[in-house]
Amino acid sequence: MGSSVTRFAAGLLAVTGAALLAADGPALAQSSVKIGYALSRTGPNAGGAAVTTLPNYEMWVKEVNAAGGLKLGDKRVPIEVVQYDDRSSAEEAARSLERLITQDKVDFILPPWGTGLNLAVGPILNKAGYPHLASTAVTDRAPELAKRWPNSFWLLGTSAGAANTLVDLLVKLRTEGKIGDTVAMVSVADGFGIDLSGAARPALAKANFKLAYDKTYPVGTQDLSPIVNEVKALNPDVFIAFSYPPDTLGITEQARIASFNPKIFYTGVGTAFPLFKQKFGANAQGVMGIGGWSGDSAPIKDYLARHKAASANGAEPDRWASAVTYASLQMLQQAIERVGKIDREAVIKDLQTGTFDTIIGKVKFENNLPTKYWWVGQWQDGEFYGVGPATNEGARTPVVPKPAWKAP
Amino acid sequence: MSAMRLAAALASCAGLTVLALLPMYVDAYYLALAIGLLQFTVLATAWGLFSGPTRYVSLATTAFFGVGAYTVAVLGELLSWPLVLLIATVIGALMAVIVGLSTLRLSGLHFVIFTFGLAELIRQLVIWYEVNKTRVLGRYVFVDITQKDIYWQLLVLAVAVFVIGWLIARSRLGFALRIIGEDETVAKHCGINVTVAKVTLFTISAVFMTLVGAIMAPRWTYIEPSIAFNATISFEVVIMALLGGAHRLWGPALGAIPLTLLFEFLAARFPTASTLIMGVIFLLIVYALPAGVVGLWDNFRRQWRPQRTGQGVKA
Numbered sequence: 165m166g167s168s169v170t171r172f173a174a175g176l177l178a179v180t181g182a183a184l185l186a187a188d189g190p191a192l193a194q195s196s197v198k199i200g201y202a203l204s205r206t207g208p209n210a211g212g213a214a215v216t217t218l219p220n221y222e223m224w225v226k227e228v229n230a231a232g233g234l235k236l237g238d239k240r241v242p243i244e245v246v247q248y249d250d251r252s253s254a255e256e257a258a259r260s261l262e263r264l265i266t267q268d269k270v271d272f273i274l275p276p277w278g279t280g281l282n283l284a285v286g287p288i289l290n291k292a293g294y295p296h297l298a299s300t301a302v303t304d305r306a307p308e309l310a311k312r313w314p315n316s317f318w319l320l321g322t323s324a325g326a327a328n329t330l331v332d333l334l335v336k337l338r339t340e341g342k343i344g345d346t347v348a349m350v351s352v353a354d355g356f357g358i359d360l361s362g363a364a365r366p367a368l369a370k371a372n373f374k375l376a377y378d379k380t381y382p383v384g385t386q387d388l389s390p391i392v393n394e395v396k397a398l399n400p401d402v403f404i405a406f407s408y409p410p411d412t413l414g415i416t417e418q419a420r421i422a423s424f425n426p427k428i429f430y431t432g433v434g435t436a437f438p439l440f441k442q443k444f445g446a447n448a449q450g451v452m453g454i455g456g457w458s459g460d461s462a463p464i465k466d467y468l469a470r471h472k473a474a475s476a477n478g479a480e481p482d483r484w485a486s487a488v489t490y491a492s493l494q495m496l497q498q499a500i501e502r503v504g505k506i507d508r509e510a511v512i513k514d515l516q517t518g519t520f521d522t523i524i525g526k527v528k529f530e531n532n533l534p535t536k537y538w539w540v541g542q543w544q545d546g547e548f549y550g551v552g553p554a555t556n557e558g559a560r561t562p563v564v565p566k567p568a569w570k571a572p
Numbered sequence: 573m574s575a576m577r578l579a580a581a582l583a584s585c586a587g588l589t590v591l592a593l594l595p596m597y598v599d600a601y602y603l604a605l606a607i608g609l610l611q612f613t614v615l616a617t618a619w620g621l622f623s624g625p626t627r628y629v630s631l632a633t634t635a636f637f638g639v640g641a642y643t644v645a646v647l648g649e650l651l652s653w654p655l656v657l658l659i660a661t662v663i664g665a666l667m668a669v670i671v672g673l674s675t676l677r678l679s680g681l682h683f684v685i686f687t688f689g690l691a692e693l694i695r696q697l698v699i700w701y702e703v704n705k706t707r708v709l710g711r712y713v714f715v716d717i718t719q720k721d722i723y724w725q726l727l728v729l730a731v732a733v734f735v736i737g738w739l740i741a742r743s744r745l746g747f748a749l750r751i752i753g754e755d756e757t758v759a760k761h762c763g764i765n766v767t768v769a770k771v772t773l774f775t776i777s778a779v780f781m782t783l784v785g786a787i788m789a790p791r792w793t794y795i796e797p798s799i800a801f802n803a804t805i806s807f808e809v810v811i812m813a814l815l816g817g818a819h820r821l822w823g824p825a826l827g828a829i830p831l832t833l834l835f836e837f838l839a840a841r842f843p844t845a846s847t848l849i850m851g852v853i854f855l856l857i858v859y860a861l862p863a864g865v866v867g868l869w870d871n872f873r874r875q876w877r878p879q880r881t882g883q884g885v886k887a
């Protein structure tokens with residue numbers, strides 16, 4: 165027994181020893197702005213955080229520090245980062261933020277990735293008076309949350325907004341005689357799919373579309389060919405899939421194999437990912453999906469180039485929340501610099517009332533919500549352009565009907 | 573001996589008072605840490621209540637925890653808080669009875685696998701119901717409960733789990749369970765109603781887990797199945813109870829407290845490698861401390877206080 169105790173003690177010693185060695189003393193210099201974040205480095209949220217959130221946080225910090233830091237008054241103060249892994253757990257995210265606030269005493273906090281975690285940390289950031297720029301949360305309660313937590317800003321809007329914009333676009337295309345009125349809709353049985361199909365169903369009915377197919381499939385469904393084949397047999401004009409990235413790829417692949425080529429082919433999260441273009445190449449042409457950006461605008465082109473240069477493997481950003489996330493950092497920076505000192509209350513006030521010059525254009529919040537979103541995008545010649553709302557500046561005309569699938 | 577008892581009782585009263593007053597003096601971070609400590613102390617002790625004497629390894633913790641959290645998500649804004657907790661208790665108990673009656677005949681590995689599947693089964697049932705009936709997935713919990721309230725509720729629950737555990741160990745039920753743990757066939761021959769005993773204890777243990785889930789839910793504002801039914805909790809609780817030693821009432825707490833602190837330390841110091849280091853520590857625990865901290869303590873006493881009569885059940 166003695167030996168096993170020794171073994172355990174030795175192991176524990178080794179671990180703590182390593183821990184102490186790595187523990188670098190806190191920099192006491194007043195000459196930095198401490199910015200903290202907890203992102204999902206492990207667990208089910210890790211994929212989304214790694215594509216959309218982390219590269220933008222890192223790139224922004226690098227760029228700001230390369231310019232000498234944040235401009236406070238007449239001097240520039242570099243950013244110092246404190247970061248944690250929330251392990252995709254709401255409890256861990258909450259505790260990490262409490263640690264950032266009371267232990268690390270950071271000056272500002274960047275939000276976690278995803279709807280659930282942003283909601284989990286909402287009350288904490290509100291109570292401690294930190295600005296909360298949620299750029300990866302889609303929730304129908306956004307207006308209510310913004311009222312409840314006046315420090316919070318919900319940049320990605322509501323699922324009702326997404327569904328209604330899509331239906332508006334369909335109505336417009338039908339009026340132009342480009343599509344008929346049969347719609348087939350499938351959705352993933354998880355938050356995103358349920359919220360969006362829940363909003364789209366009444367909107368489609370109100371616009372007198374015929375919903376020929378309306379089913380859900382469980383998260384993680386591997387074989388999507390039965391769904392695609394059933395839908396193909398109904399020969400709809402419009403196919404809508406409120407899907408998650410793996411199913412988005414799976415459904416598109418199955419549709420190509422089955423030569424199911426409706427006039428409008430719309431898939432959910434993941435359509436806007438660079439991975440989609442890599443996988444489908446020329447076959448991405450005409451596919452619609454959630455998100456989109458003003459691909460022709462100079463600031464977006466510049467952002468794309470910088471993002472590619474900044475990431476180690478030349479990774480591109482996704483064409484939905486990435487640009488919004490980066491824009492939220494620009495807003496935070498402009499608000500801090502306009503206030504000119506670390507005064508979180510004043511920064512929140514500036515965010516509520518000010519106008520911001522960002523890569524997604526001029527942004528001014530109304531009741532803590534942006535007034536403009538990209539909800540429908542379409543792959544056109546290798547870029548995922550925003551096509552809806554059609555009234556947005558830089559909106560492209562959708563390519564309808566979608567061109568036929570080519571053999572890969 | 574009675575003087576020692578008195579001293580112990582006084583000490584625990586003083587300790588409890590200090591713990592009850594703690595939220596007045598610490599900041600949000602230490603309060604959060606204390607909530608984490610209490611949460612895992614209750615979960616691990618409740619786990620040990622059933623799994624210690626019967627030696628069934630249960631991975632169902634998160635199933636009950638999630639049911640508690642979901643009860644709050646569904647009813648939290650509709651009913652008064654005590655009523656919500658009461659309903660969570662009833663649902664947790666009912667579920668435990670059904671699950672207990674249908675599975676406690678399984679033995680060893682079969683039981684482990686079943687309980688692991690149970691959490692997934694319930695999660696899928698909740699998803700199915702939400703998708704097809706209510707058509708919302710992801711619920712918001714806006715109830716008027718502060719972090720301090722959560723702490724105090726957990727503290728009461730922790731006291732309750734220890735008191736009930738202590739009472740059970742002294743009851744006929746506790747004795748029966750120890751015999752079942754040693755040899756189920758012998759227990760049957762002694763005239764013990766094995767099924768009733770096991771199901772009763774499983775239910776008591778499950779109710780505590782359900783209540784922890786219910787009490788914790790307001791901390792997160794938003795509940796969806798993947799948040800409520802997080803399988804990691806089941807594994808963490810098992811490893812904590814194993815580190816502490818599940819065959820004593822206070823054993824699991826001895827594992828829960830240092831491990832929660834260690835996880836916290838790792839998460840703060842090694843944000844990118846904490847999961848990896850945790851895995852190594854789990855291995856170390858199983859490899860070097862098969863009987864847990866309690867086992868070490870028992871060995872220590874055996875070595876230094878030679879031959880006290882019998883094993884003297886000290887719970």
